[in-house]
Amino acid sequence: MNNRICPSEEILSEYLSGGLTPGERAGVEKHLAGCPGCRKLLAEAHDVLKRPDIREIGHSAFRWVRKDHWLIGSVLTLACSFLCPRYFLQFLVASLLMGAKWIIDSKTTKMLIMIQEAWKSGDKEKTDKILSRFTPDK
């Protein structure tokens, strides 16, 4: 892995959840050692993981987010615009708005998805140890 290029959210999430191969882990750790930005992101994600209240809120939020309700709404209204040509424009506008909302939501939930991936693994002891190397004040 190139140390100058930041790993994607997917890779960091895999890293938190222990899903990477030893070689990949070493690459991520090497990058983290030289990249305060990624260390911060990882530490923040990890801090959230440890809070049970956030965790509870997160679980219900994920259920909603994972439903991709805006995308479904967008697709449905688009279908309606063809089924009811009389209201074609109204449905089309609604569809576009929901589609845009869906795109915005998926960007802001990247971080949450990263955290969720880590929850699923349950291997927090390991991430605790790894992160304590980068945050000596804790």
Ligand SMILES: [Zn+2]
């Ligand atoms: Zn980085």
